[in-house]
Amino acid sequence: MSEAAAAEEAKGSKERSWMLRLFLISFAVLFFEVLLIRWIASEIRIFGFFKNLILIAAVVGMGIGCALGGQSSGQAAPKKGSALDDAVFPLLLLVISAILAFSAQMGLTNISFLFDPNIFVWDAIVLEATAFIRNVVAILSIFFLVVVIFDMLGQKLGIELSGKEPLKAYSINLAGSLAGVLVYTLMSYLGTSPGIWLIVGCLSLLPFFRKPAHLAMFAASIGFAFMVTAGSIWSPYYRIDLKPFEIATSGGPVEMGIHVDVNHDYHQKTLNFRKDFLDKHPALLDSNEFQIYYNTYNFPYEIAPQCKSVLILGAGTGNDVAAALRHGAQSVDAVEIDPAILNLGKKIHPEKPYDSQAVHIHNNDARAFLANDDGKYDVIVFGHVDSHTTFSTMASVRLDNYLYTKESLESATRHLSDRGIAALSFAAGTDWLRSRLYQVVKAVSPVEPVAIKTQFDNAGSITILWGPGLDSIRQAIAERRAESVIDPAELSQAVEMPTDDWPFLYQKDRDIPMVYLVMLIVVFILSSIIVVARMRLDLGWLxxxxxxxLLGAGFLLMETRAMLAISILFGSTWLVNSIVIAFVLIMALLANWAVMKAKAIKEWHGYLGLLVTLTVMYLVPLGQFSGAAVPVKLLVGLLILGLPFAFSGIVFSRALSRVDKPERALGINILGALLGGCLEYLSTVVGSNGLTILAIAVYVASWLVAMAVLKVRGTPGGAAS
Known part of the structure; x- marks a missing residue:
C-alpha cells in the first residue's frame, strides 16, 4: 500500500470513528433524557405531575455542556476532559440511582410542594413550613443533579461536534437521537424496567467511559435500578406494584382482591363479587366499605332500561366488566389504554371477566375508540378514569384529560342507543370538580342528568347518569337512592368548561396555578444562575x-402543540407519543438533507413556509377529523402538523450551515427549550391552540433577530439570507 493510500485509509478510519462516536453520544443523550424523566417520575411522585422540571433540567444541562464542550482553551483541538471530569458522569449516575433506590426511606416518594390549605393551627403551619422548605430543597437538589448529569453528556456531544462540517454533524446527531427514541420505544413495548434501560444506556457510552472505575460505577447504578424495581411490573406509563386488598368485617379481615399501586400511588383494586365468594363470607354484607364498592359498580346496570350491549371506557383490571357480565350483558367492549393493566386483569381478577366470550378487549385510548367506533350501546360506563401521569414530557395535559372534555362526552352520547344511559363515576374530592363534571355532562345530555354521591374512595366521589333512557328510570333512581341523589343546585358553582382546546380537568380556573407559577419562577432563576455561572456569557454570544x-423555544412550543393535536386525532397513547417524537426527528433529518443538497433553498423560504403552515394549524380545528379514516388522518397530520417541522428544519439547518461553532449553536438552541418549557405553561391560560400563536411570535422574533444580526454585524453567524 502506498503512503498516500495508507494516509487516505487512516483518514477514512478516523472519520468513521468520529461518526460512530457522535452517533452513540447523540443516542445516549436522548436515551438518558427519556430514561431519567420516566424513572424519577416513577419513584418520586411529584415529578410525575411536573415532568417539565426534569425536561428543563436536562435541556439546561445539555445546552450548557454542548455549548462549552467544543471550547479548546486555546488549543488547536477541543479538550477531551481530565480523568476527574470523565468520572463525574458515572459518579452522578450512581448517586441518582441510589437516591431513587432509597427514595422511600429518604422520605422523597410522597413529597409535596405547597402548604395544605386545610391546615389552620399555627403550630401545624410552622411544622408545615419546615416540611415545605425541606421539600423545596429536595426538589431543587434533584433538579441540579440532573442539570450536572446532562452537562457532562452535553460536553461529550459538544466535543464530537466541534470543528466538524455543521450539516453533516447535525445529520448524525439527529440519526443518533432517532435511534434513541426507537430503542426506548422498543424497551417500553417489551415492558422492561430501569435496570434494562441503564444497561442499554451505559453500553452506548462505553467508548467514552471505559476505565475500570467507570464500569464499576455503571454496574453499581444498574444494580440499584434492579434492586428498587424487584417485584414491580413496568407498563409504558407506570411502575405497577401489587399487594393483597382486605376489608375489615366483624368476623375478621377478608381478602377481596388485589390492591394496585402505580408510581407508589393508589390506582385501583380488583374486587370479588362472585355469589359463591359472598356466600362464603356473609360478614362482608355488613361492611360499609363493601357496600360502597358493591353499589357503585352494580348500580348503572341495576337501573338501566336494558344492558345487552355495554361499553366500558377505562376498563382497568376488570371490575366494571365483571359487573356488566353479572347483569347479563351479551356484548361488552372493554377499552383500556395500559396494556400491562389489561394483562394484570386477565391474570389476577378473581372473577376472570376478560375470559368471557362476550367481552371484546380494546387496548386503546378511550377517546380514540369513541372516534373510530360506530356502535350503539345500552350502557356506557366511564370507569373511574383518573390518570397519575402526563401524556407527554412536554405537555401539562394529563393522560385522561381529553376523555372529560365537552367534545369527548358529546361523542360518547352519540354512541348511546335510543334507551341507553351513560354513567360517569369519578373520585372528585372537591366541590368545584364535581360541579365541572356535572355541568359538562349537562351541556351534552338530551335530558337533565342525575348525580349521585357514592363515597367511592373519598367522600366527594360522584356518579353522573345521563342519556335518552334516563327519563324512564328517573323516578326509580329517586326512590332507590333518595339519600344519595344530589340536588343540581349544589353542582351549580361557576367553573370553566373543559374542551379540547382547554382540557385541564384538574385545574379550577383558567390561569397558571400558584403551584406551577412558584415552581417555574424558582426553576427559571436557578437555571439562569447556572447558565450565567457556567457559560460566563458575553454580549457577543448573546x-x-x-x-x-429563540428557534429552540419556538420548536418546543410547536412540538408540544403538535403533540396535543395528534392526541386528538390518534389518541393519547405512549406509542403515539413516541411516533410523534420520531416523526419530528425524521422531518428534521429530511430538511437537513434538502438544505445540504439544494443550495437554492434559502432561510427565508423556511420562515415563510413555517409561518404559513403554523397559521393553518391555528385556523383548522383538527378535532373534526378525529372520526375520519386512518389514511385521511395521516394525510391531515402530515400536511397540517408535519409541514411546520419540515420548514423549521430548513430554517435551523440553513442557519447552522453558516456558523463556525456548531456545538455552540446547538447548545444555545437546546437552552432555548428552557424558555419554551416555561411558556408551555401558558397553555393553561390561552389554551392549547394558543401555543400556536406563541410559537408564531417566537419564530417571528427569531427571524427579526437574524436579520438584525446580519445588518449590524455583516457576518454569517445568524444571518437570515
Whole structure:
C-alpha cells in the first residue's frame, strides 16, 4: 500500500470513528433524557405531575455542556476532559440511582410542594413550613443533579461536534437521537424496567467511559435500578406494584382482591363479587366499605332500561366488566389504554371477566375508540378514569384529560342507543370538580342528568347518569337512592368548561396555578444562575446565537402543540407519543438533507413556509377529523402538523450551515427549550391552540433577530439570507 493510500485509509478510519462516536453520544443523550424523566417520575411522585422540571433540567444541562464542550482553551483541538471530569458522569449516575433506590426511606416518594390549605393551627403551619422548605430543597437538589448529569453528556456531544462540517454533524446527531427514541420505544413495548434501560444506556457510552472505575460505577447504578424495581411490573406509563386488598368485617379481615399501586400511588383494586365468594363470607354484607364498592359498580346496570350491549371506557383490571357480565350483558367492549393493566386483569381478577366470550378487549385510548367506533350501546360506563401521569414530557395535559372534555362526552352520547344511559363515576374530592363534571355532562345530555354521591374512595366521589333512557328510570333512581341523589343546585358553582382546546380537568380556573407559577419562577432563576455561572456569557454570544435560542423555544412550543393535536386525532397513547417524537426527528433529518443538497433553498423560504403552515394549524380545528379514516388522518397530520417541522428544519439547518461553532449553536438552541418549557405553561391560560400563536411570535422574533444580526454585524453567524 502506498503512503498516500495508507494516509487516505487512516483518514477514512478516523472519520468513521468520529461518526460512530457522535452517533452513540447523540443516542445516549436522548436515551438518558427519556430514561431519567420516566424513572424519577416513577419513584418520586411529584415529578410525575411536573415532568417539565426534569425536561428543563436536562435541556439546561445539555445546552450548557454542548455549548462549552467544543471550547479548546486555546488549543488547536477541543479538550477531551481530565480523568476527574470523565468520572463525574458515572459518579452522578450512581448517586441518582441510589437516591431513587432509597427514595422511600429518604422520605422523597410522597413529597409535596405547597402548604395544605386545610391546615389552620399555627403550630401545624410552622411544622408545615419546615416540611415545605425541606421539600423545596429536595426538589431543587434533584433538579441540579440532573442539570450536572446532562452537562457532562452535553460536553461529550459538544466535543464530537466541534470543528466538524455543521450539516453533516447535525445529520448524525439527529440519526443518533432517532435511534434513541426507537430503542426506548422498543424497551417500553417489551415492558422492561430501569435496570434494562441503564444497561442499554451505559453500553452506548462505553467508548467514552471505559476505565475500570467507570464500569464499576455503571454496574453499581444498574444494580440499584434492579434492586428498587424487584417485584414491580413496568407498563409504558407506570411502575405497577401489587399487594393483597382486605376489608375489615366483624368476623375478621377478608381478602377481596388485589390492591394496585402505580408510581407508589393508589390506582385501583380488583374486587370479588362472585355469589359463591359472598356466600362464603356473609360478614362482608355488613361492611360499609363493601357496600360502597358493591353499589357503585352494580348500580348503572341495576337501573338501566336494558344492558345487552355495554361499553366500558377505562376498563382497568376488570371490575366494571365483571359487573356488566353479572347483569347479563351479551356484548361488552372493554377499552383500556395500559396494556400491562389489561394483562394484570386477565391474570389476577378473581372473577376472570376478560375470559368471557362476550367481552371484546380494546387496548386503546378511550377517546380514540369513541372516534373510530360506530356502535350503539345500552350502557356506557366511564370507569373511574383518573390518570397519575402526563401524556407527554412536554405537555401539562394529563393522560385522561381529553376523555372529560365537552367534545369527548358529546361523542360518547352519540354512541348511546335510543334507551341507553351513560354513567360517569369519578373520585372528585372537591366541590368545584364535581360541579365541572356535572355541568359538562349537562351541556351534552338530551335530558337533565342525575348525580349521585357514592363515597367511592373519598367522600366527594360522584356518579353522573345521563342519556335518552334516563327519563324512564328517573323516578326509580329517586326512590332507590333518595339519600344519595344530589340536588343540581349544589353542582351549580361557576367553573370553566373543559374542551379540547382547554382540557385541564384538574385545574379550577383558567390561569397558571400558584403551584406551577412558584415552581417555574424558582426553576427559571436557578437555571439562569447556572447558565450565567457556567457559560460566563458575553454580549457577543448573546447577539451571535440569539436566533438559535429563540428557534429552540419556538420548536418546543410547536412540538408540544403538535403533540396535543395528534392526541386528538390518534389518541393519547405512549406509542403515539413516541411516533410523534420520531416523526419530528425524521422531518428534521429530511430538511437537513434538502438544505445540504439544494443550495437554492434559502432561510427565508423556511420562515415563510413555517409561518404559513403554523397559521393553518391555528385556523383548522383538527378535532373534526378525529372520526375520519386512518389514511385521511395521516394525510391531515402530515400536511397540517408535519409541514411546520419540515420548514423549521430548513430554517435551523440553513442557519447552522453558516456558523463556525456548531456545538455552540446547538447548545444555545437546546437552552432555548428552557424558555419554551416555561411558556408551555401558558397553555393553561390561552389554551392549547394558543401555543400556536406563541410559537408564531417566537419564530417571528427569531427571524427579526437574524436579520438584525446580519445588518449590524455583516457576518454569517445568524444571518437570515
Amino acid at each position: 447577539v451571535e446565537y440569539s436566533q438559535f435560542f
